[in-house]
Amino acid sequence: MNRTAGGGLFSLGYALLFFAFLFGPLIIMVITAFNSSSFPRVVPWECFTTEWFGVLIANQRLMWGLWTSLWIGIAVVALSVPLGLAGALALADLGPSWRAGLYAVLITPILIPGVVIGISTIVLWGAIARVFGAGYDSVIFNGIFLTLLGQVSFIASYTMLIFISRLQRFDSTLTEAALDLGATPGQAFRKVLLPFLKPAIGSAAFIAFLASFENYNTTVFTILSGNTFTTALASKVRLGTDPSLSALAVIIIALTLIGAMVKEADTRRRERLRTGRMARAGVYASPLVRLVAHPAAVFILLGALAGLAIWQGGRHDASACRAEILREKQETQQRLLREQQERMRQFQQQSPAVAPAPGNNPSPFGGAFNPNSLAPPAPAAPPAGANPSPFGGAFAPKSLAPKP
Amino acid sequence: MTALRRIFSEMTSRHGLGVALFVAGAVLFWVLVLVVLPQIAMLDYSFRHNLPRAELGGPRDAHTLANYRYFLFGNGAGFNTLDMGVLLKTLAAAVFVTLLDILICYPIAFILAHSASGVGLRLMVIGLIVPFWINEILRAFAFRVLFGATGVINGIGQALGFWSTPVDFVRADVALYAGLAYAYVLLMVFSIYNAVETLDRNQIEAARDMGASWWRVHWRVVLPIAKPGIASGATMVFMLTAGALAAPQILGGPSNLWFTQLIYQWFNDAGDWQRGSAYATILLVVCLVFVFLMMRVFRVSIAAIGR
Numbered sequence: 001m002n003r004t005a006g007g008g009l010f011s012l013g014y015a016l017l018f019f020a021f022l023f024g025p026l027i028i029m030v031i032t033a034f035n036s037s038s039f040p041r042v043v044p045w046e047c048f049t050t051e052w053f054g055v056l057i058a059n060q061r062l063m064w065g066l067w068t069s070l071w072i073g074i075a076v077v078a079l080s081v082p083l084g085l086a087g088a089l090a091l092a093d094l095g096p097s098w099r100a101g102l103y104a105v106l107i108t109p110i111l112i113p114g115v116v117i118g119i120s121t122i123v124l125w126g127a128i129a130r131v132f133g134a135g136y137d138s139v140i141f142n143g144i145f146l147t148l149l150g151q152v153s154f155i156a157s158y159t160m161l162i163f164i165s166r167l168q169r170f171d172s173t174l175t176e177a178a179l180d181l182g183a184t185p186g187q188a189f190r191k192v193l194l195p196f197l198k199p200a201i202g203s204a205a206f207i208a209f210l211a212s213f214e215n216y217n218t219t220v221f222t223i224l225s226g227n228t229f230t231t232a233l234a235s236k237v238r239l240g241t242d243p244s245l246s247a248l249a250v251i252i253i254a255l256t257l258i259g260a261m262v263k264e265a266d267t268r269r270r271e272r273l274r275t276g277r278m279a280r281a282g283v284y285a286s287p288l289v290r291l292v293a294h295p296a297a298v299f300i301l302l303g304a305l306a307g308l309a310i311w312q313g314g315r316h317d318a319s320a321c322r323a324e325i326l327r328e329k330q331e332t333q334q335r336l337l338r339e340q341q342e343r344m345r346q347f348q349q350q351s352p353a354v355a356p357a358p359g360n361n362p363s364p365f366g367g368a369f370n371p372n373s374l375a376p377p378a379p380a381a382p383p384a385g386a387n388p389s390p391f392g393g394a395f396a397p398k399s400l401a402p403k404p
Numbered sequence: 405m406t407a408l409r410r411i412f413s414e415m416t417s418r419h420g421l422g423v424a425l426f427v428a429g430a431v432l433f434w435v436l437v438l439v440v441l442p443q444i445a446m447l448d449y450s451f452r453h454n455l456p457r458a459e460l461g462g463p464r465d466a467h468t469l470a471n472y473r474y475f476l477f478g479n480g481a482g483f484n485t486l487d488m489g490v491l492l493k494t495l496a497a498a499v500f501v502t503l504l505d506i507l508i509c510y511p512i513a514f515i516l517a518h519s520a521s522g523v524g525l526r527l528m529v530i531g532l533i534v535p536f537w538i539n540e541i542l543r544a545f546a547f548r549v550l551f552g553a554t555g556v557i558n559g560i561g562q563a564l565g566f567w568s569t570p571v572d573f574v575r576a577d578v579a580l581y582a583g584l585a586y587a588y589v590l591l592m593v594f595s596i597y598n599a600v601e602t603l604d605r606n607q608i609e610a611a612r613d614m615g616a617s618w619w620r621v622h623w624r625v626v627l628p629i630a631k632p633g634i635a636s637g638a639t640m641v642f643m644l645t646a647g648a649l650a651a652p653q654i655l656g657g658p659s660n661l662w663f664t665q666l667i668y669q670w671f672n673d674a675g676d677w678q679r680g681s682a683y684a685t686i687l688l689v690v691c692l693v694f695v696f697l698m699m700r701v702f703r704v705s706i707a708a709i710g711r
Contacts, residue, residue: 008519011511011515011519011520014511014512014515015512015515015520015528018508018511018512019528019531021508021586022531022532022535022586022589023531023535024550025543025546025547025549025550025586026535026538026546028546028549028550028556029542029545029546029549032549039554040545040549041549041552041554041555041556041559042556042559043556043559082426082430083430083431083433083434086426086427086429086430086431086434087430087431087434089415089419089423089427090415090427090428090431093411093414093415093418094411095407095411098407098408098411102431102435105435105439105440106431106434106435106439108439109438109439110640111639111640111643111692111695112643112647112688113643113644113646113647113664113684113687113688113691114647114649115647115649115664115667115668115684115687116443116446116647116684116685116687116688117442119446119667119671119677119680119681119684120442120443120445120446120681120684121442123442123445123446123449123677123681124441124442124445124446126677127445127448127449149437149438152438153434153438153439153442156434156438175418175419184420185416185417185418185419185420185421185423186419186420186421186422186423187420188418188419188420189419189420189423193419210537213539214539214540216540216541216649216650217647217648217649217650217664220649220668221671230539230540230541233539233541233542234541234650234653234654237541237544237545237548237654238653238654241545241548241549245542245545246545246549248542249538249542249545249546252537252538252539252542253534253538256534256537256538257534259537260530260533260534264526264530
């Protein structure tokens with residue numbers, strides 16, 4: 001941490017606060033997944049339970065949506081990666097004026113609200129269906145087809161941005177050298193440029209799949225009557241919440257963390273191989289350390305841990321604890337009821353003169369609706385102190401009478 | 405046209421005919437079929453009446469301004485203050501969320517670019533990305549758990565005695581703004597980071613040596629460099645916030661509508677696609693005009709977006 005612009009302590013404190021903001025909500029959501037309370041919350045804590053994972057998996061609609069989302073995601077990757085690559089290549093070869101224009105056109109789908117993209121897609125294909133007289137059972141009215149088109153239109157812009165930043169680092173003399181050495185233009189493309197772009201293809205595919213899987217704004221229109229994972233999730237959240245959604249978050253966070261750690265191990269290994277630190281550093285001399293630090297080993301280890309957690313969680317039975325909680329609740333209820341009865345009895349004994357009507361009247365209106373209350377004030381009216389009304393006797397028969 | 409042909413032949417000689425054809429075809433398909441034609445279709449649709457299927461192509465199927473008139477004047481006389489109010493409120497809220505994100509993200513972007521290094525930097529980058537692999541809906545759900553009447557914030561506040569009855573954060577829109585600001589933090593951080601990273605550290609140190617205070621260093625040295633990044637991030641955050649649908653549906657108060665929710669209602673509840681298209685067009689045009697206006701005011705070009 002440097003002290004040149006804004007002290008180190010401030011930087012550290014701010015970074016800690018920032019990451020607390022970033023991870024706080026997620027940590028709390030993870031905790032609620034294991035509380036047996038049927039509303040997702042941390043306090044009051046009832047029982048440690050794993051049943052919400054079962055509830056989640058039993059949700060047919062979500063599971064069907066998951067399949068649909070997977071297929072759509074794969075198709076979106078297959079379409080948007082080539083489109084983004086084509087856009088980036090076209091931009092790389094255009095002159096400055098054309099380049100700015102095309103860049104503006106190809107980048108706008110990111111800026112257009114997703115809702116608008118979804119609507120414009122279904123409107124266009126609805127119009128096309130009318131022109132060709134296609135029926136409602138044709139592909140044009142297939143939600144998956146429409147979702148594919150809607151999502152690709154802006155996800156291709158994301159992939160294009162990735163390809164552009166990779167292409168900027170490409171040394172175009174490499175292609176020229178290949179051409180000079182007798183390669184055909186096609187060969188130069190396949191053997192020089194494509195291998196250079198390979199890492200970008202990987203990350204573009206990953207981003208495209210993630211963006212497709214997560215998308216809600218466009219998909220909720222284009223999927224028509226169907227459901228993807230995200231739209232099913234959204235309608236579940238809107239209708240009412242239970243901790244099975246927190247359980248889902250736990251699964252996704254666990255997968256994400258495993259992925260991130262494996263990726264990190266892989267990056268470090270590559271770096272070590274590149275810089276040759278592996279051979280020099282003493283720690284890596286031990287074959288055991290080298291084996292454990294290998295990304296595949298990390299993956300297997302984390303996967304085994306997750307499997308163990310699932311196995312243990314599946315055996316956990318919270319029913320005894322739940323019964324206990326239920327009994328406690330019932331006891332509390334009983335106790336409250338008894339206390340209430342006790343209070344009423346005491347009250348009855350204390351002020352037998354208050355109520356002219358048979359029995360006691362615990363009404364907050366302080367007996368204003370008693371048959372007698374509308375009668376002219378009797379001289380033997382109860383003293384104001386005996387009135388149990390929260391309105392302080394405002395409804396007492398005499399309160400509106402003119403003061404003497 | 406000749407320019408395009410020249411570019412095509414240049415590309416053929418560089419990458420081969422197959423690649424040139426693929427690029428031309430793919431870009432044409434993308435621009436025409438996926439971007440331009442749908443927008444034209446939506447625009448055309450927004451000028452039409454909502455007719456039953458049998459009357460389509462009939463004498464009543466003509467262009468009309470009725471949908472836009474409805475947005476301005478409603479059914480009767482006087483302005484349609486309800487819908488226009490929702491649009492204004494959405495824009496104001498989006499501006500607020502954008503400013504909030506700039507405030508939150510500028511320090512962290514600067515720390516990432518110039519203070520952190522090595523393992524700390526790597527951990528911070530991973531820590532930034534990981535929360536955004538989690539579904540948007542689940543992130544909004546997390547804020548509902550956090551801010552609900554029996555949520556954690558209310559629990560802590562009541563336990564510490566700050567307030568005695570649960571505060572309705574959802575109705576007060578605190579949950580919504582916090583959730584929206586959270587959702588787009590990543591975009592803002594990386595936009596500003598990319599810009600600030602290009603700053604030469606020596607410039608900061610020179611300014612410090614000349615006796616500038618740290619906020620003056622930021623104002624006169626770092627901010628000018630960060631400006632394109634801030635503009636790019638702000639544009640994306642603003643457009644995404646104004647066009648957000650899931651977060652307002654999940655976190656919005658019961659009496660509180662987002663403009664996208666109005667569009668959604670016209671489509672899915674009222675079944676009036678034409679009026680929904682008109683409202684979508686209004687949202688698109690208003691947002692784009694606002695963004696271009698802001699870019700003009702702050703002198704930033706569209707080429708800075710997405711860098």
